[in-house]
Structures are given as structure tokens and as C-alpha cells.
Amino acid sequence: MQQIDIDNHHLNFQLELQYARARQRQRRRNIILIVFAIMSIFYVFIQPNQYGNKQNQIQYSQTNGTNGAINITETNSTLLQIQKHFEILEKLLISQFQGKWTDTQLTSNELAEANFYKTSYQNRFQIQLHLKLIEGQFLEDYYNQFSFYLNSSQLVLPLEDNNFVFENVRGSYRRSSVYENDQSSLEIFANLTMRLNNINMDSDTQDDIGIELDVRYTLDSETFSFNCNLNIINIDSKAIIYSTIVSVLGVIQFISCLKLMKDFINENRMASQFSLIIFVFLMIYDGYLGIVHFFLALQSEYFLTPAFLELVLFFFLELKLAKHIWQERFINLQDNLNLRRELYRFHLKFYLLAIVVVLLLYYLIYYNVFLIAMNLYLLPQIIHVAYKGQYVEFDKIFVFGLLSTRLFIPIYYRGCPYNILHAQVSYLTVTIIILLFAAQVVLYYYQCKIGPRFFLPKWLRPKSHEYFIEQPIDGECAICISQLTEMPTESQLDNKFIAKIISQNQNKLMETPCGHHFHSICLTKWMNVKLNCPTCRSVLPPLI
Structure with missing residues (x-):
């Protein structure tokens, strides 16, 4: 009897210890959530205006190190005019411009994109104009990328209001194609004429700015020219639409995870029927998207909502779903030492896989082949069911609520020509992603209805x-x-x-x-x- 009491006391102690550890983990998660909310509020309401503070203006380079640069007489009036012109250009920093362009053959093309950035050259700051001119309609056959580095030594006198003439501008040119490998960048020198319309120096917001740009450049002893008519794109209007759709899909994923969690707890669905690889990948992917949207919130606070939802999915729901699936595999393991050893192995594999996946997402996310392979969500589940040989039910919440809603982001960045990140459009990639996901759904459906190994020949079973x-x-x-x-x-x-x-x-x-x-x-x-x-x-x- 005394031995039984000792065993019961030891069992109660172990249960209380597990509950205490669970409460400690929950407190850590709550602290992380509170810190994230405070940081979000900080960046929304106390965001520094690093480009609007005129007291911190940095003088731009008076020389770009090129031969034949035009010298400007450094009188006080001239320097003031130069400073005023570059203050106007500073109003364009980080803004996005889109419109149409026309080449020397007067061929009108669909899309031209422009961005202005602050760069450094020889320890002095200058402004970089990045242009992307797209050729083609449906599959975006080719696109041309130009980068021009503007500084005061290239300005041509006399200076006119809202009119900029630059000569002997150092730049680079690169031509790319959907079907061919990207060419290496070539150094070019160009003359630019830029006319700004509807710019207001007294306002911090510029919603109606238009740019008329004429460019004449020399490449391989041949002279080319083109002109662009560009209008500013309000990132907030694009961010509202994008974040609203992503947030709605995030809520659907949130509800789907709660439904799966409830079914796991009530044993309406068995966790062992699901592939652990899928939920681990979804955790890493949502964490990566949450961080990306959080940094995009530095430009527009509307990205905070999808960032918050994705990080909540990562920390609170998908992590628990993955743990449920893992525990189902080792439910018969009675030795606590072996159980802890398997848990350590699981965490080690998870963190190593997270590092690899994040690096792949960071470096290969713009490659179409990687983007297509990344959306093969159901493939691990199909392999898992065939390997186990168990008859499973076709789970609509899992397929349509948790997986299909994740197709929006790759489709948006590859199918929308005016996307936020200016990613290269490829309708062929979008079509392949949709067809492959539909094929996975059909294969998984018949796998649940006909049999887990119906598509395998007998000699492979x-x-x-x-x-x-x-x-x-x-x-x-x-x-x-x-x-x-x-x-x-x-x-x-x-x-x-x-x-x-x-x-x-x-x-x-x-x-x-x-x-x-x-x-x-x-x-x-x-x-x-x-x-x-x-x-x-x-x-x-x-x-x-």
C-alpha cells in the first residue's frame, strides 16, 4: 500500500511539473506577443521620417569620377539652386512610379516602372534612378533594367523649376527574359531630361506627381533613346487591398487550425493521419511571411495586420498542431529519457530545417522553378498516406481552408504586373502553380476514395x-x-x-x-x- 502511495505521489508530481512547464511556455509566448504588439505600435506612430528632415540634408557628390563631367561655378546662388533641385528629387525617394514607355521605333509598350533611392559613391550620397521597361504582353517576353546615378556635377545650367537636365550620367543596363538567362550588366553613359508635374514642396505627401523622362544613351557605339510618362503609385491604396485579402485568408487559416486542433483533442481526426513535414513547412513559411510583412509595415502600417496574423499562426497554432502529430508518433514510448531524447532530435531537425528553408526563400524566392516547387503542399501528405497504407477521409478543412488559401501570395506576385515588390510577372508560372495544386487535390481525393496506394504498380507495393x-x-x-x-x-x-x-x-x-x-x-x-x-x-x- 505504501508503495502504491509513493507511485501515486510521484505521478502527481510529474503531472504538476508538466503543467508548470506548460504554463511557463504559455507565459513566454504571451511575452513575445506583447513585445511584437509594442514594436508594431512604435513603428506605426513613431516612425521616423528619414527623408523629410531638411536639417539633416547631406551634400551630394560634386564629382562622379567620370571623364568629361561638366564643371559648375560654385557661386552661392548656384549652390542654392542645386540644393533646391535635389530637395525636389528627395520628395521622390522610396516612391513608386508606373506608366508607359516608347522607344525610337515609336513602339508603345505596356509597362514602365521607376524608383528613386539614396546611394553612396566615393563616400558621398547621390540619387539612383532605377528603371524597368517591359516588352511583351502576355508572358512578358523581355524586360530592360536601367540604373542611373544622379549627382550635382551632371546638372546643366541654367536650372529651371521642376525641370532637370543631366549629362554624362553613369549608369548600367541589363536585359532579361523569361525564357533566357539574364545578361550581365553593361556600363553606359546617358543624357537625361526629367520634367516633374504637380509637385508640392510644402506637402509631405505627394499623390499626383507625374514624370516625363527622356533618355538618350550609348551602347556598343550605337545611340538609343526612349521616353516615359510615369505617374506615382500610392502604396497605401495597394497595401490596403493586399493586406485586406491576406488578412481575410489569414483568418480562414486561423479558423481552420482551431478546427483541426479541436478535432485532434476530441480524437475526431487522428493526428497520425497527417504528414508532419507539411505543418513544419507551414510554420516556417508563415514565420518568414510575418517577418517580411513586418518590414513592409515600415513603408505602410497596413501590413501589420497580416504580419500579426501570420506570427500568431506560427507561434500559437501550427506549432501545437505539429507537436500533436509528433506526440502521436511516440505515444507508446514509455521511457521518459527516450521521449526527451526524441523531443531534442525533433527540435534540432526543426531548427536546422528552418535555417535551410529561410535561406532558400531569401535567395531563391524570385526563381520560378523554386516558386513552383514550394507550392507542392499536398505532396508530402500524399506520400505519407501511401507509405502508411491507411484509409483516410478527404479533409476539406485541411485542403481548402489551410492549404489552398496560401496560393494567393505566389499568384499575386507572379500574376499582378503592379504588385508591391515589383516582382517579375510570369503568367506561365501562375498557370503551372494552379494546375499542379489542382492535380494534387485530385490525386489526394482519389487516394482517400479508392485506396492509399491505388496509383502505385503492384511491384512497388x-x-x-x-x-x-x-x-x-x-x-x-x-x-x-x-x-x-x-x-x-x-x-x-x-x-x-x-x-x-x-x-x-x-x-x-x-x-x-x-x-x-x-x-x-x-x-x-x-x-x-x-x-x-x-x-x-x-x-x-x-x-x-
Whole structure:
């Protein structure tokens, strides 16, 4: 009796210790969430205006190190005019411009994009004009990238209001194609004429600025020219639409995760039927997107909502779903030391995989092949079901609520020519992503309806154990706690193929590889939930 009390006390102590650790982890997560909320509020309401403070103006380079640069007489009036002109250009920093462009053959093209940045050259600051001219309509056959570095030594006198003339501007040119490898950048020198319309120096917001740009440059002893008519793009209006759609999809994913978590706890769905790789990848992907949207919030606070939702999904829901699936694999592991060892291995593999995936996302996200491969969400689940050989139900919440909603972001950045990050448009990539995901859904649907290994040829399928026996055996079924000679009645099953197996072998008994006997109805239903012997907990091979 005393030994029993000691064991009960030890068990209660272990349970209290587990609850204390769980409360400690929950407190850490709450602290992280509070810190993130405080940082978000800080960046929204106390965001520094690094380009609008005129007291911190830095003089621009008076020389760009090129031969033939025009010298400007450094009188006070001239310097004031130069400073005023570059103050006007500073109003364009970080702004995005889009419009149309025309080349020397007067061929009108669909899209031209421009951005202004602050750069450094020879320890002095200058302004970089980045141009992207797109050729082609449907698949964006080619696009031309220009970068011009503007400083005061290139300005041509006399200076006119809102009119800039630059000569002998150092720059670079690169031509790219969807079907060909990108060419290396070539150094060019150009003359630029820039006219600004509807600019207001007294206002911090510039919503109606227009730019007329004429460029004449020399490449391989040939002279080319083009002109652009550009209008400013209000990033807030684009951010509102984008963040609203992403936030709605994030709420759908949030509800889907809660539904899956509830079903895991109530055992309406068994966690072992899902692939752990999918949820680990979704965790890493949502964490990466949350960080990206958080940095985009530095330009527009509307990105904070999707960033918040994605980080909540990462920290509070998908992490718990992955742990449920992991625990289901080691539920029969009684030794605490081995259980902790497996938990350490899981965390080590997770962090190593997170580092690899984040690096791949950072360096390869703009490659179409990687983007297509990244959206093969259902493939690990299809492989997992085929490997286990278990009949599973087609889960609409998992497929359409949790996975299909993630197609929006890659489709947006590859299908919208006016996307926020100015990513290269490729309708072919968008079409392949949609078709591949639809093919995965169809394959997974028929895998749930026909059988987990229906698409595998017989010579690739593993050898299955012959469970069904016909001779009567005395004893008791450990599942229904009734005699083996008494056959239980068949209940209505949602899975037609399991019902078919039971109807074909209703009057037979089943013998496991470990030598235990059960009713065919009982063990077939049991094996659809978990592949462990109900008596000794040893691993069972699938039925097929």
C-alpha cells in the first residue's frame, strides 16, 4: 500500500511539473506577443521620417569620377539652386512610379516602372534612378533594367523649376527574359531630361506627381533613346487591398487550425493521419511571411495586420498542431529519457530545417522553378498516406481552408504586373502553380476514395500481412471485450472501402503478426485509426 502511495505521489508530481512547464511556455509566448504588439505600435506612430528632415540634408557628390563631367561655378546662388533641385528629387525617394514607355521605333509598350533611392559613391550620397521597361504582353517576353546615378556635377545650367537636365550620367543596363538567362550588366553613359508635374514642396505627401523622362544613351557605339510618362503609385491604396485579402485568408487559416486542433483533442481526426513535414513547412513559411510583412509595415502600417496574423499562426497554432502529430508518433514510448531524447532530435531537425528553408526563400524566392516547387503542399501528405497504407477521409478543412488559401501570395506576385515588390510577372508560372495544386487535390481525393496506394504498380507495393483467418478460435477480443466466437454486428461506416473489406470478411477473424486475435470488424476499424496492436502495442503492417 505504501508503495502504491509513493507511485501515486510521484505521478502527481510529474503531472504538476508538466503543467508548470506548460504554463511557463504559455507565459513566454504571451511575452513575445506583447513585445511584437509594442514594436508594431512604435513603428506605426513613431516612425521616423528619414527623408523629410531638411536639417539633416547631406551634400551630394560634386564629382562622379567620370571623364568629361561638366564643371559648375560654385557661386552661392548656384549652390542654392542645386540644393533646391535635389530637395525636389528627395520628395521622390522610396516612391513608386508606373506608366508607359516608347522607344525610337515609336513602339508603345505596356509597362514602365521607376524608383528613386539614396546611394553612396566615393563616400558621398547621390540619387539612383532605377528603371524597368517591359516588352511583351502576355508572358512578358523581355524586360530592360536601367540604373542611373544622379549627382550635382551632371546638372546643366541654367536650372529651371521642376525641370532637370543631366549629362554624362553613369549608369548600367541589363536585359532579361523569361525564357533566357539574364545578361550581365553593361556600363553606359546617358543624357537625361526629367520634367516633374504637380509637385508640392510644402506637402509631405505627394499623390499626383507625374514624370516625363527622356533618355538618350550609348551602347556598343550605337545611340538609343526612349521616353516615359510615369505617374506615382500610392502604396497605401495597394497595401490596403493586399493586406485586406491576406488578412481575410489569414483568418480562414486561423479558423481552420482551431478546427483541426479541436478535432485532434476530441480524437475526431487522428493526428497520425497527417504528414508532419507539411505543418513544419507551414510554420516556417508563415514565420518568414510575418517577418517580411513586418518590414513592409515600415513603408505602410497596413501590413501589420497580416504580419500579426501570420506570427500568431506560427507561434500559437501550427506549432501545437505539429507537436500533436509528433506526440502521436511516440505515444507508446514509455521511457521518459527516450521521449526527451526524441523531443531534442525533433527540435534540432526543426531548427536546422528552418535555417535551410529561410535561406532558400531569401535567395531563391524570385526563381520560378523554386516558386513552383514550394507550392507542392499536398505532396508530402500524399506520400505519407501511401507509405502508411491507411484509409483516410478527404479533409476539406485541411485542403481548402489551410492549404489552398496560401496560393494567393505566389499568384499575386507572379500574376499582378503592379504588385508591391515589383516582382517579375510570369503568367506561365501562375498557370503551372494552379494546375499542379489542382492535380494534387485530385490525386489526394482519389487516394482517400479508392485506396492509399491505388496509383502505385503492384511491384512497388510492399508485401502485406495476411490478417484474415477462417478457423474458429476461443478467446476474447481485446477491442470489444466479447468472445471471438460471437461476431459483432456491422455499423454504418463513412469510408466505403473499409466497409467493403469488412463485408467481404465479416465472418472471419484477424490474426496480427504478433499472434493476437480480434474480430475482423473491430481490428479493421482500429487499424484505420492507428497501426498498433491493441494488446501489445507493437507496430502493425497496413491491410494492403
